[in-house]
Amino acid sequence: MYANQQKTQTTPDVCRSVNGHHSGVGGVPLGIFTKSHVTVTNKGVQRVHEFLLQDQSARLLPKERVCNCLKKRIDKTKLRDIKYNEERKKAHYSNVQRCGSVWTCPVCAKQITEKRREELKTAIETWKNVHFGGVLMLTLTFSHSATESLRSLLERQKKALKIFNETTKVQALLKKIGVQHKIKSLEMTYGQNGWHPHNHILLLTKNQVEDYQSYISDLAVLWIKACTKAGLNAPSMTHGLDIRDGNYASQYVAKWGLDFELAKGHVKKGRNGGYTPFDLLQFSMLDGTMNNRTAASLWQEFGIATKGARQLVWSRGLKKLLNIEEKTDEEQAEETEHNAITLRTIDDYLFSLLCHYQQRHQFLRCLERDYENGCFGSGEAERLLISLCELELKRTDFEE
Ligand SMILES: [Zn+2]
Known part of the structure; x- marks a missing residue:
């Protein structure tokens, strides 16, 4: 049981390995999601950004609504926006669906x-x-x-x-x-x-x-x-x-x-010494097994059963x-856009690159830093997009 937890992997916050090459433009690390996003120690599986976990959940549950969450547009006639909440100092995507799945997203x-x-x-x-x-x-x-x-x-x-x-x-x-x-x-x-x-x-x-x-x-x-x-x-x-x-x-x-x-922070062991469902999801990124079952199949079972x-x-x-207002899960999930200003729009092609290279969260972080540093429009976010385009060109050249 928990055989993989004996080894310890530590990696930077964002993985830099793309098809075996280390890439980075203007100090922006690039990459696709790999197992090294997950750190395993004796204490358990440690944090993975929730966007990467969401990708993993979508991969394991391809028929569920989590697959469209923060990806598919709500209004097909408009582009996706990136908004910024000045109070929380956080950027987020807008005109994208939210699945409201409390168990699997x-x-x-x-x-x-x-x-x-x-x-x-x-x-x-x-x-x-x-x-x-x-x-x-x-x-x-x-x-x-x-x-x-x-x-x-x-x-x-x-x-x-x-x-x-x-x-x-x-x-x-x-x-x-x-x-x-x-x-x-x-x-x-x-x-x-x-x-x-x-x-x-x-x-x-x-x-x-x-x-x-x-x-x-x-x-x-x-x-x-x-x-x-x-x-x-x-x-x-x-x-x-x-x-x-x-x-x-x-x-x-x-x-x-x-x-x-x-x-x-890192995910604690569940009460009674058990693992929480999101522990299992993280563990599935390392092909972990428990009780002779893969963490991936346990997550799939969990997603369907709940x-x-x-x-x-x-x-x-x-x-x-x-005096507490009745709200559905979906309504709760959608309530992020109060007091937010629009930073920019992003077209379908660039957004698909952010999804493909699993850089949705990184793009938001770059935009937050650009906005705060006053170099909005010419900073890290632009360089990230340019380097993703370059990568994509290399990839399609290679395939041809
Ligand atoms: Zn969701």
């Missing part, structure tokens, strides 16, 4: 989870300070093995949760605790015992609850029963169900979804109660 996942984390934080604060309620965190897990498919586990997990929620005794116990609303998060990791889907559920209680621990064992028995009824392997009494206090819930909310934020699965589910009416 690293770019959209990052944007969506950042916004959802803020919503969660606001919700918890409002619940505590305006409604004077308490918050607990319920965690539900079950046993699984490496031979079980993710799709089947997810189906049975959903069934078990439904049985649990509809059990009269469960409802009575939650009522005693004072639970009025719930926010359910679905998370997945992968480890030695295969896929590990689990739920963390924020319980919003009427008052602060001190004696919640006395309910754990009764609820755990009911959860085990629900798992067995749904065809899952029963969890143990000590591991299947857990409830933590408000401090823990707040810490959880503060870090919620951070596994998706790949650009902010289609339509909801990452975060709020009790009906809760968002309205806490």
Whole structure:
């Protein structure tokens, strides 16, 4: 298992090897994506730019919407623009589709989870300070093995949760605790015992609850029963169900979804020693294997099995109660263009070169630097485009 992690590869941020030649014009490193974009250490797989990960996900899931994300145009009669947000000092592409796939698109996942984390934080604060309620965190897990498919586990997990929620005794116990609303998060990791889907559920209680621990064992028995009824392997009494206090819930909310934020540092190992799905995606760039399966096939399985699965589910009416606007994933992903100015347009041919040579992110970085250095229109971005054209000429000459 994790055989490839023994070796350590370190490379510059942008790979310089193109068809075996090192190239670079005006100090701009050039290249196509290679395995050396990924750094593997004993701690795990380290950061890869989310655009490169998005390319990798698209390569492995060629029928999914992630393939068009930030590539295909929205309005076919117009060119793609590059806009710049002066507040965030970040450039981005405009008039391009966004897939809004929270599970399979690293770019959209990052944007969506950042916004959802803020919503969660606001919700918890409002619940505590305006409604004077308490918050607990319920965690539900079950046993699984490496031979079980993710799709089947997810189906049975959903069934078990439904049985649990509809059990009269469960409802009575939650009522005693004072639970009025719930926010359910679905998370997945992968480890030695295969896929590990689990739920963390924020319980919003009427008052602060001190004696919640006395309910754990009764609820755990009911959860085990629900798992067995749904065809899952029963969890143990000590591991299947857990409830933590408000401090823990707040810490959880503060870090919620951070596994998706790949650009902010290396990806930590998932909880319970497992790997996060985006770890698997990064690992697939190195042809990694786990449990005698390739990371690439695990990612493909993950991409198909999570289609339509909801990452975060709020009790009906809760968002309205806490003044949080209802937005779809797609709407969340599209909200990047506020306060942005247009830097330039880019034609189809040049954009196709940026995609082909996997330089979409590099082009944005060059434009950001050019804009800040006041050499817009004659700086790094132009040199990058020129060198990509030269490379392409060489490549087509070679093919002829
Ligand atoms: Zn996307």
